[in-house]
Amino acid sequence: MNTITHGYLDWIKHLPANDADLATCTCLNCGATGLNYQYFGFEDSELGWKIVWCATCNVGIQISRTVIPESADALIEQVERERFLDHHKQLELIS
Numbered sequence: 398m399n400t401i402t403h404g405y406l407d408w409i410k411h412l413p414a415n416d417a418d419l420a421t422c423t424c425l426n427c428g429a430t431g432l433n434y435q436y437f438g439f440e441d442s443e444l445g446w447k448i449v450w451c452a453t454c455n456v457g458i459q460i461s462r463t464v465i466p467e468s469a470d471a472l473i474e475q476v477e478r479e480r481f482l483d484h485h486k487q488l489e490l491i492s
């Protein structure tokens with residue numbers, strides 16, 4: 398059972414501006430290095446949301462209303478989102 402040690406704003410302040418830097422960012426919760434991320438979007442919209450998570454302790458943060466970079470591989474189809482959530486059931490998301 399995880400204990401969530403930090404809140405949403407702590408994470409927002411902690412996370413790097415560039416997604417490329419997430420790979421070397423430490424987890425606020427457990428201190429492990431390297432965070433994963435995934436964008437979720439809508440057809441014909443540059444806005445979506447993003448989940449950033451730590452694969453070590455499975456704590457993550459859900460950031461809503463974010464601009465999806467053109468280079469990002471966002472999940473748009475409902476079935477893709479469901480598959481992602483199905484594969485990441487263990488995540489404890491802060492939002």
Ligand SMILES: [Zn+2]
Nearest residue numbers: 424427451454
């Ligand atoms: Zn962690």
